[in-house]
Amino acid sequence: MELDVDIEKQHGKFRFSAAFSLSLQRCGVFGPSGSGKSTLMHLLSGLLVPDRGKICLAGKTLYDAGAGVNIPPEQRRIGVVFQHAHLFPHMNVRRNLFYGWRRTENSERRIAPESLIKVLNLDHLLDRGVNRLSGGERQRVALGRTVLACPRLILMDEPLTGLDEELKYQIIPYLKKALDEFNIPLLFISHSLREMRLMTDEVLVFRDGTLQAQMTTENLARSGMATTGGGYANMFKLGPPRQVGDLWSYPFGENSLVLTEEDGNGDRLFELDARDIVLFKGRPEATSARNLLSCKVVDIFRFNNRVGVELDCRGMRLVAQIVPESVLELGIEKGVEVVAVIKASSFRRVV
Amino acid sequence: MDTFFNLTTQDTHAIWLSIKVACGATLVATPLGFAAAYLLVFSKLPAKSLIEGLINLPLVLPPVVVGYLLLLLFGQSGFFGSLLQSADIRIIFTLSGAVLASVVVGFPLMVRAIRIGMEGIDHNCLMAARTLGAGWWDTLMTITLPLSGRAILAGMTLMFARSLGEFGATIILAGNIPGVTQTIPLAIYEYTNTPGGDRMALNLCLVSIILSFAILMLSEAVARSMKRS
Numbered sequence A: 001m002e003l004d005v006d007i008e009k010q011h012g013k014f015r016f017s018a019a020f021s022l023s024l025q026r027c028g029v030f031g032p033s034g035s036g037k038s039t040l041m042h043l044l045s046g047l048l049v050p051d052r053g054k055i056c057l058a059g060k061t062l063y064d065a066g067a068g069v070n071i072p073p074e075q076r077r078i079g080v081v082f083q084h085a086h087l088f089p090h091m092n093v094r095r096n097l098f099y100g101w102r103r104t105e106n107s108e109r110r111i112a113p114e115s116l117i118k119v120l121n122l123d124h125l126l127d128r129g130v131n132r133l134s135g136g137e138r139q140r141v142a143l144g145r146t147v148l149a150c151p152r153l154i155l156m157d158e159p160l161t162g163l164d165e166e167l168k169y170q171i172i173p174y175l176k177k178a179l180d181e182f183n184i185p186l187l188f189i190s191h192s193l194r195e196m197r198l199m200t201d202e203v204l205v206f207r208d209g210t211l212q213a214q215m216t217t218e219n220l221a222r223s224g225m226a227t228t229g230g231g232y233a234n235m236f237k238l239g240p241p242r243q244v245g246d247l248w249s250y251p252f253g254e255n256s257l258v259l260t261e262e263d264g265n266g267d268r269l270f271e272l273d274a275r276d277i278v279l280f281k282g283r284p285e286a287t288s289a290r291n292l293l294s295c296k297v298v299d300i301f302r303f304n305n306r307v308g309v310e311l312d313c314r315g316m317r318l319v320a321q322i323v324p325e326s327v328l329e330l331g332i333e334k335g336v337e338v339v340a341v342i343k344a345s346s347f348r349r350v351v
Numbered sequence B: 001m002d003t004f005f006n007l008t009t010q011d012t013h014a015i016w017l018s019i020k021v022a023c024g025a026t027l028v029a030t031p032l033g034f035a036a037a038y039l040l041v042f043s044k045l046p047a048k049s050l051i052e053g054l055i056n057l058p059l060v061l062p063p064v065v066v067g068y069l070l071l072l073l074f075g076q077s078g079f080f081g082s083l084l085q086s087a088d089i090r091i092i093f094t095l096s097g098a099v100l101a102s103v104v105v106g107f108p109l110m111v112r113a114i115r116i117g118m119e120g121i122d123h124n125c126l127m128a129a130r131t132l133g134a135g136w137w138d139t140l141m142t143i144t145l146p147l148s149g150r151a152i153l154a155g156m157t158l159m160f161a162r163s164l165g166e167f168g169a170t171i172i173l174a175g176n177i178p179g180v181t182q183t184i185p186l187a188i189y190e191y192t193n194t195p196g197g198d199r200m201a202l203n204l205c206l207v208s209i210i211l212s213f214a215i216l217m218l219s220e221a222v223a224r225s226m227k228r229s
Helices: A037-045 A093-102 A113-119 A135-148 A165-182 A193-199 A217-226 A324-330 B009-042 B048-060 B063-074 B079-086 B095-119 B123-131 B136-147 B149-165 B168-173 B184-192 B198-228
Strands: A003-011 A014-022 A026-030 A052-057 A060-064 A078-081 A153-157 A186-190 A202-207 A210-216 A233-238 A242-244 A247-252 A255-259 A268-273 A277-280 A291-303 A306-313 A316-322 A337-342
Touching: A003 A037, A014 A037, A014 A202, A026 A037, A026 A193, A037 A078, A037 A153, A037 A186, A078 A135, A078 B123, A093 A113, A093 A135, A113 A135, A113 A165, A135 A165, A165 A193, A186 A193, A193 A217, A193 A233, A202 A217, A210 A217, A217 A291, A217 A306, A233 A247, A233 A316, A255 A291, A277 A316, A291 A316, A306 A324, A306 A337, B009 B048, B009 B095, B009 B136, B009 B149, B009 B184, B009 B198, B048 B095, B063 B079, B063 B095, B063 B168, B095 B136, B095 B149, B095 B168, B123 B136, B136 B149, B149 B184, B149 B198, B168 B184, B184 B198
Parallel strands: A014 A210, A026 A186, A026 A202, A078 A153, A153 A186
Antiparallel strands: A003 A014, A003 A052, A052 A060, A202 A210, A233 A268, A242 A247, A247 A255, A277 A337, A291 A306, A291 A337, A306 A316
16 A cells, blocks of 8 residues: 555544555554544544645545645545444345445456455355344454445454454454455554554554554564563464374474464464573473474564564574573574473463 | 214315325425434534524424414515515415424424434444445435434324324414315314314314324334334
């Protein structure tokens, strides 16, 4: 996407201002509630008019206070997926899905409805009334409805917040698949770091209505180390496992990881806290931990009295969190070989 | 008992007039009521409470007062009266007068009913429609109007029923002219003022009850079918 924004809006006592430009395909807006995330979404989609400034998307000016340009929401072709699905209650699933499609010019229709319906797994629901759908189904219909309008950008305002954990991570693959398949840029709004990491590559961090920072999602995740109680979680997909004794072995790059968790056949998403990785110089003689991985240090970054060590384990990346003293004692620097030791029970399954 | 349900020609005229007035008033008031309710629910006008007060005024004023004010406005020397006269339209002492009186008196009830339904519409649905490419008019016709359907029906029922019973404003603005403006309530009023007219009055009361009941049943049936679809 090519999104250039420089806007201000006074909304009662709340003051919103932001100036940024985004170029990656999947970006996020991150911040606590009340930080202006939803205001930004409304301003971009045209549902709220800025006091001054400029909004340009892919070379087209959507709003320019100086030139008196303000394209109404129905002509902006910016899709919005709201926190709650907000399906039209008097229409069935099919009519909801095609509401935007019918209002899209033939030349703009670059999405095949059949394949989208298949991707979102909605075939069997088409003739159902929307009041008889589960939360996850509703959100999938809302997503399909927005994608079928063939937008030039999709804004998602905490689309997963109302869903339970299980459902949330079931929907994410659908989301990604739909956006990838039809090549639609995404601006994903959330206060959940985990969702952000799963959905985006770059983030805008908002606080109290102002843009605080623009960084890669990975750096946002790493900065979590600086906060009290926070940390960094390694996230990776593993699967399918092979049983080894009463544990499970998952392929991990050229290595394999031994976990206490077993789960079916498909790829599963696991989290590993950076603090649960212990680094050794040379292989320890004996340890209760089941995973010993030889790695090379690729990068070192420091937040206060915590140090993140990025490791290359034969093609797979891991980040371990240690303290500066350990860095000195182990002589850790870029290029040094270390052994990462991880307990089989340290992995947490997300999906 | 054979004379019990003997309606005179004047009575059948009154019944037909009542139905005409109620239908006319409902038809005229529905689009206006929808517009007024829309304005009150969705607009950000600064004078909103003033408009609301004006619309609700006939609900608290005695219908006779409403009728008298209408007579002043639409009479030959009134503001609208003289305006309409130049177009050769007369309101007072005509069927149009009876319809106008019913519209004004029943309007607050209708707006109130539609408004309650409209307030239940999720604003985010309207915003979603806009972002999906539907303009203001499109959104109004495909989202707001269908979602207000049941409320509009309720408002129409109230309007129709209120028009059937309208008396005070009608007698002042349209008079009590048999065959022209004499609706059922006015005919009943005349019978009660005539010695020996009790039975005739009762006949019309019965007709009135049957009509109102039929309307309520019809409205319920339509509402049920709307809910199903």
